[in-house]
Amino acid sequence: MIILKDILYKVAIEVVKGSTEMAVNKIEFDSRKIEENDVFVAIRGTVSNGHDFIEKAINLGATVIVCDTLPDIIVTGITYVQVKDTNSALAFMASNYYDNPSSKIRLVGITGTNGKTTIASLLYQLFKKAGYKVGLLSTVKIMVDETEHKATHTTPDSLTINHYLNEMVAIGCEFCFMEVSSHGVHQKRTEGLQFEGGVFTNLSHDHLDYHPTFAEYRDVKKSFFDHLPKTAFALTNVDDKNGSVMLQNTNAKKLTYALKSYADYRAQILENQLSGLLLKINENEVWVRLIGTFNAYNLLAIYGTAVQLGLENLEVLRLLSELESVSGRFQFIVSNEKITAIVDYAHTPDALENVLKTINDIRTKNEQLITVVGCGGDRDKTKRPIMANIATQMSDKVIITSDNPRTENPATIIAEMEAGVEPQNFKKSLSIEDRKQAIKTACQLANTNDIILIAGKGHETYQEIHGVRYDFDDMKIVKEFLEQMNK
Ligand SMILES: CC(=O)N[C@H]1[C@@H](OP(=O)(O)OP(=O)(O)OC[C@H]2O[C@@H](n3ccc(=O)[nH]c3=O)[C@H](O)[C@@H]2O)O[C@H](CO)[C@@H](O)[C@@H]1O[C@H](C)C(=O)N[C@@H](C)C(=O)N[C@H](CCC(=O)O)C(=O)O
Ligand SMILES: Nc1ncnc2c1ncn2[C@@H]1O[C@H](COP(=O)(O)OP(=O)(O)OP(=O)(O)O)[C@@H](O)[C@H]1O
Numbered sequence: 001m002i003i004l005k006d007i008l009y010k011v012a013i014e015v016v017k018g019s020t021e022m023a024v025n026k027i028e029f030d031s032r033k034i035e036e037n038d039v040f041v042a043i044r045g046t047v048s049n050g051h052d053f054i055e056k057a058i059n060l061g062a063t064v065i066v067c068d069t070l071p072d073i074i075v076t077g078i079t080y081v082q083v084k085d086t087n088s089a090l091a092f093m094a095s096n097y098y099d100n101p102s103s104k105i106r107l108v109g110i111t112g113t114n115g116k117t118t119i120a121s122l123l124y125q126l127f128k129k130a131g132y133k134v135g136l137l138s139t140v141k142i143m144v145d146e147t148e149h150k151a152t153h154t155t156p157d158s159l160t161i162n163h164y165l166n167e168m169v170a171i172g173c174e175f176c177f178m179e180v181s182s183h184g185v186h187q188k189r190t191e192g193l194q195f196e197g198g199v200f201t202n203l204s205h206d207h208l209d210y211h212p213t214f215a216e217y218r219d220v221k222k223s224f225f226d227h228l229p230k231t232a233f234a235l236t237n238v239d240d241k242n243g244s245v246m247l248q249n250t251n252a253k254k255l256t257y258a259l260k261s262y263a264d265y266r267a268q269i270l271e272n273q274l275s276g277l278l279l280k281i282n283e284n285e286v287w288v289r290l291i292g293t294f295n296a297y298n299l300l301a302i303y304g305t306a307v308q309l310g311l312e313n314l315e316v317l318r319l320l321s322e323l324e325s326v327s328g329r330f331q332f333i334v335s336n337e338k339i340t341a342i343v344d345y346a347h348t349p350d351a352l353e354n355v356l357k358t359i360n361d362i363r364t365k366n367e368q369l370i371t372v373v374g375c376g377g378d379r380d381k382t383k384r385p386i387m388a389n390i391a392t393q394m395s396d397k398v399i400i401t402s403d404n405p406r407t408e409n410p411a412t413i414i415a416e417m418e419a420g421v422e423p424q425n426f427k428k429s430l431s432i433e434d435r436k437q438a439i440k441t442a443c444q445l446a447n448t449n450d451i452i453l454i455a456g457k458g459h460e461t462y463q464e465i466h467g468v469r470y471d472f473d474d475m476k477i478v479k480e481f482l483e484q485m486n487k
């Protein structure tokens with residue numbers, strides 16, 4: 001039995017009406033999930049306002065209401081807790097409800113525009129290989145050691161985070177690696193968690209639909225580091241111009257990694273091929289099966305984190321050499337006709353440029369590079385022309401197509417992308433709305449030794465059109481077409 005008073009610990013309370021000594025069942029922030037004796041936390045969202053559902057929650061059995069503004073009608077027998085910020089209250093309450101699991105596991109958060117999933121998933125893999133029980137909260141999946149759960153967000157809501165952290169602790173996980181998105185920080189999903197470390201990857205154009213300016217987006221990321229305690233480490237990429245900004249006001253132990261600048265963890269790329277990278281990390285050479293300069297950064301972040309968490313340097317290098325690429329992150333197949341098809345989650349201008357640069361650095365240029373790319377609907381529109389421009393500048397042929405149009409008209413998204421193609425590149429690009437047809441066309445156009453890049457959806461196994469999700473898997477589809485055409 002849980003007493004309300006106990007889950008309100010550390011919550012900045014302004015007014016309480018009613019008793020806090022009562023027993024409660026569970027916490028919910030969605031009125032539709034309320035059951036007898038639940039606590040309903042009213043959240044102000046982007047679509048609706050949780051405060052409008054207080055009456056509904058009470059009718060369904062809620063006995064405690066946490067809100068930032070008291071409703072006009074106060075119902076007797078109900079306890080009202082008025083707080084300044086309900087998102088923050090929810091985070092502390094979630095943590096208390098699950099008995100503060102983040103204090104019983106060594107938790108590391110990874111933030112930045114690109115690389116979070118790669119770093120978190122590879123750290124999970126590395127610590128598993130080192131023999132530990134490990135947890136993972138990522139865009140692709142949630143792992144409670146070996147048990148997989150579906151992920152709905154990059155950083156889930158605070159109740160979900162604490163629920164899974166609690167499961168991890170219960171089965172003896174020693175470490176947990178989690179992605180920390182800017183939405184997550186802004187909506188205080190990670191507040192009240194005890195992190196042992198924070199990692200910053202890089203900052204570039206994304207989510208400017210949600211954050212009004214780039215400066216705000218940067219400061220939201222920075223606030224994650226501002227809140228780290230003295231006992232934690234903060235590891236940042238100082239080759240990124242915002243890398244040192246992240247650590248300006250942190251109390252944590254400041255650590256750096258870089259390929260080009262002076263840093264605590266440094267690497268040099270000795271070889272960069274389709275079969276992998278040969279790196280020199282702090283004076284030791286290591287072959288890894290991951291590809292491209294951006295992965296050299298990711299691997300350095302992983303190395304630094306693993307060493308900070310107490311693994312021995314040479315052991316970490318050995319484990320790095322065993323890592324395998326993360327699903328949908330530069331995943332590739334080579335067909336019978338020696339056509340290489342690469343599936344990558346690059347859905348931001350920066351990520352797309354990086355992937356194309358990586359391919360262009362490695363290829364011989366005697367072959368064609370054919371890129372299939374689209375942009376998601378109901379997301380940052382400003383990146384559409386930029387991504388089409390990058391794709392056409394850096395490939396021989398581009399097929400502009402749909403990503404997840406969600407509730408938008410796919411043709412409109414494609415037109416907005418096309419607007420970014422420069423006249424000299426018109427001849428290189430065609431638009432095919434149906435993503436399956438677009439992939440098929442790329443396969444038809446490809447000759448021996450050509451490279452097909454399918455960008456934007458990576459590991460996703462669905463396509464969301466007009467709000468409906470259909471089965472869709474870039475890798476499966478390209479494989480099928482190449483086999484069908486006997487290529
Ligand atoms: C823009 C955004 O972040 N939205 C999140 C937000 O939803 P919202 O603001 O639309 O909420 P709302 O529908 O307005 O509702 C407000 C409140 O009223 C409640 N409500 C609503 C209706 C009702 O009948 N009763 C009721 O109680 C809702 O439960 C909610 O608490 O709060 C919800 C609950 O936590 C999230 O599921 C939802 O994520 C949506 C699905 C989403 O797509 N988020 C993306 C943008 C996101 O967060 N992405 C980042 C990563 C992106 C990246 O790095 O690439 C992520 O961490 O995943
Ligand atoms: N360090 C990096 N720098 C730049 N680009 C990267 C880096 N790591 C990965 N990428 C590219 O960005 C894409 C997304 O990588 P990843 O999924 O690891 O990022 P993420 O930060 O988790 O993204 P999301 O915000 O969607 O959760 C990859 O498919 C790859 O093309």
Ligand SMILES: N[C@H](CCC[C@H](N)C(=O)O)C(=O)O
Nearest residue numbers: 347375376379403404456457
């Ligand atoms: N976490 C990202 C995923 C984008 C993936 C892309 N395929 C799209 O649908 O836009 C977002 O919600 O912005």
Ligand SMILES: [Mg+2]
Nearest residue numbers: 116117139154
């Ligand atoms: Mg991710």
